[in-house]
Amino acid sequence: MAANITKITFFRATATRGLATCPPVPIGGLTEYEIKNTTLPNNLVVASANNESPISRISIVVRAGSRNETPDNAGVTHTLRICAGLSTKNSTQFAITRNIQQVGASLTCSSDREVVAYTLEGTKQAIEKTLPFLTEVATQQVFRPWEVAENVPRQRLELALRSPQLRAIDLLHKAAFRRGLGNSLYSAKYQLGNISSETLQHYVASNFTTGRTAVVGLGVDHSQLVNYAQGLSLETGEGSTTPSPYIGGEIRSDKGGNLAFVAIGGAGGALKDTKERLAFAVLQRALGIGPQVKWGTTDNGVLSKAVGGDVQYAISAVNASYSDAGLFGTLIAAPSASAGKIVEAVVKVLKGGALSDADVNRGKNQLKTSVLLDSESGSNIIGCIGSQAALVGSAQSGSQIAAAIDSVSTADVNA
Amino acid sequence: MLKPTNVSLYLKATSQVVSNNIKPLHPNVVITKKLVTPTPQLSLTSFTLSKTLPLGNVRVISGPAVSTQVRWAHTDINVPDWSQYRRDSVKSSVAKSSESEDSRKNFTYLIAGAGTVTAAYAAKAVVTQFVSSMSASADVLALAKIEIKLAEIPEGKSVTFKWRGKPLFIRHRAADEIATEQAVPVSSLRDPQHDNDRVQRPEWLVVIGVCTHLGCVPIANAGDFGGYYCPCHGSHYDASGRIRKGPAPLNLEVPFYEFPDETTLVVG
Numbered sequence: 001m002a003a004n005i006t007k008i009t010f011f012r013a014t015a016t017r018g019l020a021t022c023p024p025v026p027i028g029g030l031t032e033y034e035i036k037n038t039t040l041p042n043n044l045v046v047a048s049a050n051n052e053s054p055i056s057r058i059s060i061v062v063r064a065g066s067r068n069e070t071p072d073n074a075g076v077t078h079t080l081r082i083c084a085g086l087s088t089k090n091s092t093q094f095a096i097t098r099n100i101q102q103v104g105a106s107l108t109c110s111s112d113r114e115v116v117a118y119t120l121e122g123t124k125q126a127i128e129k130t131l132p133f134l135t136e137v138a139t140q141q142v143f144r145p146w147e148v149a150e151n152v153p154r155q156r157l158e159l160a161l162r163s164p165q166l167r168a169i170d171l172l173h174k175a176a177f178r179r180g181l182g183n184s185l186y187s188a189k190y191q192l193g194n195i196s197s198e199t200l201q202h203y204v205a206s207n208f209t210t211g212r213t214a215v216v217g218l219g220v221d222h223s224q225l226v227n228y229a230q231g232l233s234l235e236t237g238e239g240s241t242t243p244s245p246y247i248g249g250e251i252r253s254d255k256g257g258n259l260a261f262v263a264i265g266g267a268g269g270a271l272k273d274t275k276e277r278l279a280f281a282v283l284q285r286a287l288g289i290g291p292q293v294k295w296g297t298t299d300n301g302v303l304s305k306a307v308g309g310d311v312q313y314a315i316s317a318v319n320a321s322y323s324d325a326g327l328f329g330t331l332i333a334a335p336s337a338s339a340g341k342i343v344e345a346v347v348k349v350l351k352g353g354a355l356s357d358a359d360v361n362r363g364k365n366q367l368k369t370s371v372l373l374d375s376e377s378g379s380n381i382i383g384c385i386g387s388q389a390a391l392v393g394s395a396q397s398g399s400q401i402a403a404a405i406d407s408v409s410t411a412d413v414n415a
Numbered sequence: 416m417l418k419p420t421n422v423s424l425y426l427k428a429t430s431q432v433v434s435n436n437i438k439p440l441h442p443n444v445v446i447t448k449k450l451v452t453p454t455p456q457l458s459l460t461s462f463t464l465s466k467t468l469p470l471g472n473v474r475v476i477s478g479p480a481v482s483t484q485v486r487w488a489h490t491d492i493n494v495p496d497w498s499q500y501r502r503d504s505v506k507s508s509v510a511k512s513s514e515s516e517d518s519r520k521n522f523t524y525l526i527a528g529a530g531t532v533t534a535a536y537a538a539k540a541v542v543t544q545f546v547s548s549m550s551a552s553a554d555v556l557a558l559a560k561i562e563i564k565l566a567e568i569p570e571g572k573s574v575t576f577k578w579r580g581k582p583l584f585i586r587h588r589a590a591d592e593i594a595t596e597q598a599v600p601v602s603s604l605r606d607p608q609h610d611n612d613r614v615q616r617p618e619w620l621v622v623i624g625v626c627t628h629l630g631c632v633p634i635a636n637a638g639d640f641g642g643y644y645c646p647c648h649g650s651h652y653d654a655s656g657r658i659r660k661g662p663a664p665l666n667l668e669v670p671f672y673e674f675p676d677e678t679t680l681v682v683g
Binding site: 085109296299317 | 451452458462464465467468470471480617
């Protein structure tokens with residue numbers, strides 16, 4: 001009751017008087033914010049932005065994605081992600097789940113082809129109470145064999161729930177890169193239950209090093225985050241990353257269903273080459289990623305115009321940029337009868353088409369819009385900042401990226 | 416070993432229709448049940464279909480107690496068959512329960528009502544049985560009545576019996592005593608009662624021998640009035656047991672008695 005009194009009467013009055021002079025902060029936080037980057041002496045990257053959002057987010061991002069799997073430990077990143085939250089050196093699975101849920105925070109682990117990120121989201125007080133658990137889950141996992149074995153049905157469920165679109169993109173990567181970036185995000189069915197606790201521990205020991213890690217925060221103070229990152233107990237080192245060049249190939253997989261999903265791709269722009277990367281992103285938007293007006297039916301992209309027709313289909317240009325390679329192409333979803341015709345039209349555009357200035361401008365505007373809209377939502381942008389920090393070494397804010405997009409010219413895109 | 420002569424075996428597939436188990440093709444296997452997963456949503460318009468297409472770099476997110484949970488549903492639980500206990504009118508799966516609703520309800524209410532009434536009676540019987548066990552026992556009740564043979568009491572004599580812990584005087588009165596007592600004016604008595612009101616048969620006086628003053632036992636055939644005399648404080652009673660002189664306020668108490676036959680008196 002005493003706490004209620006201080007909250008309601010006196011302090012609130014002074015607070016509102018003080019803030020009355022400032023413009024109000026939007027409920028999701030500021031949309032224009034600056035990202036501060038620091039690289040610690042042990043090569044750990046710290047990036048944070050204070051967007052004055054009521055929700056704070058802290059993410060530990062490690063370059064341990066599925067491209068680092070070898071044929072011996074295929075499926076280890078899938079298992080690693082599923083095993084996030086299991087017992088650690090100083091905490092049990094029950095304690096982690098209960099303490100985090102009790103304060104209303106949420107802990108997630110996301111993995112893609114290059115990074116694995118452990119994210120803790122919650123109010124400031126919740127984060128203060130549960131930050132040790134994030135450290136535990138990200139750096140001190142012990143992978144008890146019985147707990148790992150208990151999670152196999154969950155992996156099986158995830159495999160069963162994959163959509164055909166996801167499988168198409170997975171197979172596209174496999175055809176393009178074979179090993180490395182071609183490794184699937186998901187474990188193969190025959191490997192379920194074969195990933196032992198030792199495999200996981202070895203994988204973590206060799207990949208979770210300070211040279212491959214970044215700590216990213218949103219809605220937190222940068223100096224405090226640097227202090228926290230300095231306290232993380234990780235091995236120093238760079239680890240090794242095998243290069244994954246584009247090779248190319250074709251894979252067909254028959255799984256039934258009434259829609260055919262065709263993914264056609266070629267080499268794209270890598271993250272380290274900024275100009276190429278932005279040009280490919282603009283090209284993706286110019287070619288079209290589906291109707292951009294809610295519940296609209298017209299897609300003004302070049303691909304859609306080339307195909308035309310009134311059959312139910314969906315075409316989207318696909319662009320993936322990884323640190324040393326990239327993939328660019330299209331994904332077509334169409335009934336099997338008309339799939340052949342659509343594929344032919346799309347390939348013609350990809351091989352020979354040239355884009356007009358209007359198309360490129362459209363692409364640039366759409367890309368800028370989506371980047372800025374994404375950066376308004378903390379939950380989306382924490383992943384992007386995390387990937388940038390881990391892979392490139394510094395993160396750029398949404399407005400900086402938007403400014404860079406402006407500098408892309410039609411010639412870059414057509415090249 | 417894939418010898419050239421064996422290749423033809425691999426160019427066709429064989430399955431046995433009716434097997435005689437002499438040449439088994441495969442060892443026996445057990446086919447496990449398939450996993451059940453939720454069916455994905457159908458995209459029926461181009462817009463919704465295009466929204467399901469990933470744009471490039473795919474990231475999968477999961478967490479402890481987030482995104483997927485495997486819950487163990489025990490599908491091997493056998494629910495017993497309760498049809499033996501069910502009512503016949505609703506056993507069929509196409510029977511409408513509203514049709515038999517009234518008859519079922521009435522039957523249930525009838526049984527419940529009858530059962531309640533019976534139970535109330537039974538409860539009352541049990542309770543009264545237990546409560547009445549605390550009342551006077553048979554030996555005490557037996558002492559509550561006294562039976563006296565009148566032939567053993569000679570005329571003119573007053574006999575004392577112990578009855579209910581108190582002395583009981585029975586006097587076989589002579590005719591002159593009766594006449595005397597009946598002639599006494601009632602208005603001159605402290606406790607006015609005529610003799611006829613105190614006796615059922617004039618020759619037999621039945622009174623309790625406790626002085627109404629302070630409870631001493633009067634002496635028979637003593638005192639100034641030919642009846643009883645209490646020696647404690649000098650109360651004189653007459654042959655009808657009425658107080659005539661002395662401190663006692665009331666006449667001697669007359670208990671309930673009856674003559675079941677000519678020679679027996681039962682008091683109490």
